[in-house]
Every structure is written in structure tokens, then in C-alpha cells.
Amino acid sequence: MRVLILSAPVGAGHDAAARGVAAELRARDADVEIDDGLALIGRLVQRLVVDGYHCQIEYAPWSWRVLYRATRSRGLIRLGGFLLALRGGRRLRERIESGGYDAVVSAYPVVSMVLARLRRTGKLRVPCCALVTDFDPHPAWVHPELDANLGVGGVCTGAMRPVRPPVPAPPDDPTLRPRMRERLGLAAGERAVLVVGGSWGVGHLYDAARLVVAVPGMRPIVVAGHNDGLRRRIEADPALAGVTVFGFTDLMPALMAAGDLLVANAGGLTCLEAFAAGLPVVMFDPLPGHGEDNGRHMQQAGMVTAAANEPDLRAMLADNGFWAARAPETAGRALALFERPCTAERLAALRPVVGPNRTLMRARRVAAVTAALMALGMADKVVDAVAATHVSAHHGAVVRQWEGR
Numbered sequence: 214m215r216v217l218i219l220s221a222p223v224g225a226g227h228d229a230a231a232r233g234v235a236a237e238l239r240a241r242d243a244d245v246e247i248d249d250g251l252a253l254i255g256r257l258v259q260r261l262v263v264d265g266y267h268c269q270i271e272y273a274p275w276s277w278r279v280l281y282r283a284t285r286s287r288g289l290i291r292l293g294g295f296l297l298a299l300r301g302g303r304r305l306r307e308r309i310e311s312g313g314y315d316a317v318v319s320a321y322p323v324v325s326m327v328l329a330r331l332r333r334t335g336k337l338r339v340p341c342c343a344l345v346t347d348f349d350p351h352p353a354w355v356h357p358e359l360d361a362n363l364g365v366g367g368v369c370t371g372a373m374r375p376v377r378p379p380v381p382a383p384p385d386d387p388t389l390r391p392r393m394r395e396r397l398g399l400a401a402g403e404r405a406v407l408v409v410g411g412s413w414g415v416g417h418l419y420d421a422a423r424l425v426v427a428v429p430g431m432r433p434i435v436v437a438g439h440n441d442g443l444r445r446r447i448e449a450d451p452a453l454a455g456v457t458v459f460g461f462t463d464l465m466p467a468l469m470a471a472g473d474l475l476v477a478n479a480g481g482l483t484c485l486e487a488f489a490a491g492l493p494v495v496m497f498d499p500l501p502g503h504g505e506d507n508g509r510h511m512q513q514a515g516m517v518t519a520a521a522n523e524p525d526l527r528a529m530l531a532d533n534g535f536w537a538a539r540a541p542e543t544a545g546r547a548l549a550l551f552e553r554p555c556t557a558e559r560l561a562a563l564r565p566v567v568g569p570n571r572t573l574m575r576a577r578r579v580a581a582v583t584a585a586l587m588a589l590g591m592a593d594k595v596v597d598a599v600a601a602t603h604v605s606a607h608h609g610a611v612v613r614q615w616e617g618r
Contacts, residue, residue, distance in 0.1 A: 219250030221321035225412035226482035233379030237557040250324030254301030281502030294326035322353040329356035349506035378485040393471035404473040414440025416478040480507030488547035493540035516547040
């Protein structure tokens with residue numbers, strides 16, 4: 214089986230999901246390639262999407278909430294797919310058709326929108342799937358025109374097929390936790406609380422670290438990602454001397470093994486990795502839009518605990534009952550996601566939706582135009598007949614009037 218996976222460099226989560234699916238497929242001897250779907254649509258589109266989203270989340274998060282809510286209209290999504298297909302649909306189609314692929318998997322909603330447009334119009338015959346890594350089934354993620362919509366969320370809608378999250382299994386090394394805790398300088402009985410904000414380190418991570426460090430027995434470990442300003446701010450603050458901070462790091466599996474809790478704000482791939490590791494997750498101060506909706510869906514599924522505000526999180530961390538019951542309960546429910554079929558299994562069992570026949574579509578258009586013209590012609594005849602009848606009746610009336618004289 215030959216598969217193309219289309220991702221996008223929006224943070225690191227979509228690329229990580231693409232690599233996870235590729236690993237599943239390669240384990241089954243599939244030939245897999247990964248490409249940047251946004252770049253194929255157009256470099257300008259890529260920069261607008263990536264930089265625009267980053268600026269919104271960093272400097273005007275309320276604007277992202279507005280956009281996220283406003284774009285739930287199926288009509289707007291189809292219009293967006295149409296316009297993007299005009300811009301780069303041909304390049305995307307040529308890239309797919311030139312590779313001789315058996316299937317295409319999109320790990321980013323904007324790319325899925327264009328694929329859906331190409332499948333709907335019959336311009337692309339290769340089966341296409343969307344991998345929905347968010348728990349919130351935003352309509353931009355899910356497209357009935359695609360051959361499958363594969364969802365990792367706790368509750369999948371009728372148009373989605375549930376799949377196991379495409380994240381690697383945690384390291385099978387019982388010595389990893391004690392070794393990493395020793396490296397971090399964690400005392401016996403001290404709880405390590407990971408505070409994360411994705412590869413960009415966005416959100417109020419500084420405030421979360423300040424809150425956690427004030428709770429006795431807690432050691433915040435902040436992963437600032439590429440946010441160097443946040444890392445320097447934490448390192449320079451004497452009040453946060455007990456905080457351990459990392460930049461973008463490949464130590465996440467080890468940090469999760471050493472950790473006791475993950476504090477997240479978006480519900481992306483990092484949460485899925487924590488679920489795989491059996492690490493309890495608390496959603497705190499979620500990012501506007503997708504972060505809020507993902508957190509709500511995960512909470513409703515019983516897979517995370519939500520802290521509504523700073524006092525709520527502080528009370529939660531200080532509550533022995535939370536650590537003894539609620540935290541392990543949510544972690545156990547989240548592990549159930551990994552009992553599902555993986556994406557590779559879904560692709561192997563895929564029964565493609567047959568796309569529209571373009572010749573048939575043209576024939577239907579010609580027939581519709583012909584029928585319209587015939588209808589217009591018949592209308593003209595009806596008008597002429599009515600007019601003739603009216604003239605004849607008028608003429609008869611005139612003749613009778615003269616005869617009466």
C-alpha cells in the first residue's frame with residue numbers, strides 16, 4: 214500500500230500526528246511519504262495560515278475565538294475549499310496523482326477542505342481521509358465528501374470512524390521514572406507537575422507555574438517550547454526559583470514518565486501523549502476557541518479534570534482526594550482510547566466513496582441547460598398563444614360592436 218500523508222507546520226502537533234500514522238503504516242510494510250499540504254496549496258496560503266494563527270493566539274486570542282466560532286458554517290467551509298482549490302488545487306492534485314498513491318491522509322483541516330472539494334467535483338480519484346486529532350469535531354475537520362473521517366476524540370459523530378491516537382507507546386523502561394526524577398532533583402514524595410503550551414509555548418504558562426510552585430509539595434516543570442521569552446522570564450524570576458524550565462525538547466517521554474500531572478491548555482497531541490503514558494491531565498485556562506471546546510469535550514468524556522480558575526486549580530493540587538481518586542480515574546478512562554483500531558487498520562479496510570464521474574457531470578450540466586432553454590422556448594410559445602388569444606378576443610369584440618351598430 215502506498216500512502217501520502219499531508220500535514221502542516223502549525224505548531225508541532227499536526228506533524229507529530231503525521232509521523233505517528235506513518236509509523237503505524239510502515240509497521241505494516243506500507244510505503245509512506247509525508248508532505249506539507251499547505252505548501253502544496255501555495256506558499257502564500259501557508260504563511261497566512263501559520264503566521265496568522267500564531268499572531269492571533271499570541272497577541273489577540275479573542276480574535277481566534279471569534280474566527281473559530283464563525284467558521285462552523287458548512288457553507289463557509291465549502292466556499293473556503295472552493296477558493297483554496299482555485300489557488301492550489303491543481304498543484305495538490307498533480308502531487309497526488311504523480312505518486313501513484315492508494316490513499317491520502319490529511320492531518321490538517323485546511324488541507325482537508327481542498328481535498329473534499331476535489332473529491333466532490335470528481336477532479337481527484339484517489340481515496341482521501343481526514344485525521345481529526347482534535348476532540349472538538351469542528352466542521353472544518355469533518356467532510357462527508359471524503360472517503361473516511363478518522364477521529365481520535367472520545368465521542369465521534371456519525372460521519373467519523375474512531376481510531377487510536379497516533380502517538381507512540383511510552384518507553385517500556387521501569388528505570389526511566391526514577392532516573393529522570395533524580396535528574397530533575399525531585400525529592401521523595403514531591404509531585405512533578407508538567408506545565409505545557411505546545412511547541413510555541415503559548416498561553417498563560419507563567420501564571421500557571423507561579424500558582425503551582427506556591428502549593429506545598431509541588432514542583433512545576435514548564436516546557437516553554439520555542440518561546441524563549443517565557444523561558445528567560447521564568448529563569449530570571451526569584452519567586453520561581455523552584456521551577457524547572459525546558460525549551461523545545463525531545464525529552465517529553467521521559468518528563469511524562471517522571472511526572473505526576475500534566476497541566477494543559479489546548480488538548481492537542483501533548484494531551485494524547487499524556488493519555489498514552491497514563492499521566493493524568495488537568496485543563497486550565499484553555500486557549501480560546503479550540504482549546505476551550507477540546508477541554509469541554511474531554512471533560513465530558515471523563516478523560517481530564519477541568520480547573521475553572523486559579524483558586525480551583527490550587528485547591529485541586531492540595532486535595533489528597535483528587536490525587537487518590539479523580540486523577541487516576543481520568544487517566545484510566547483516557548487509556549481506553551488506545552483499544553481502538555489504528556489508522557493503518559482503518560485504511561486497510563477502506564471502501565472508497567466513488568467520486569463523481571466528470572463526463573456524467575458534464576452531460577448533466579448540458580441536459581440541465583438544454584431543459585432550461587426548452588422551458589424558455591415553451592414559455593415563449595405560451596406567451597404567443599396567450600397574446601394571440603387576447604388579440605382574437607379583442608378583434609371579435611370589436612366586430613360585434615360594429616355589427617351592433
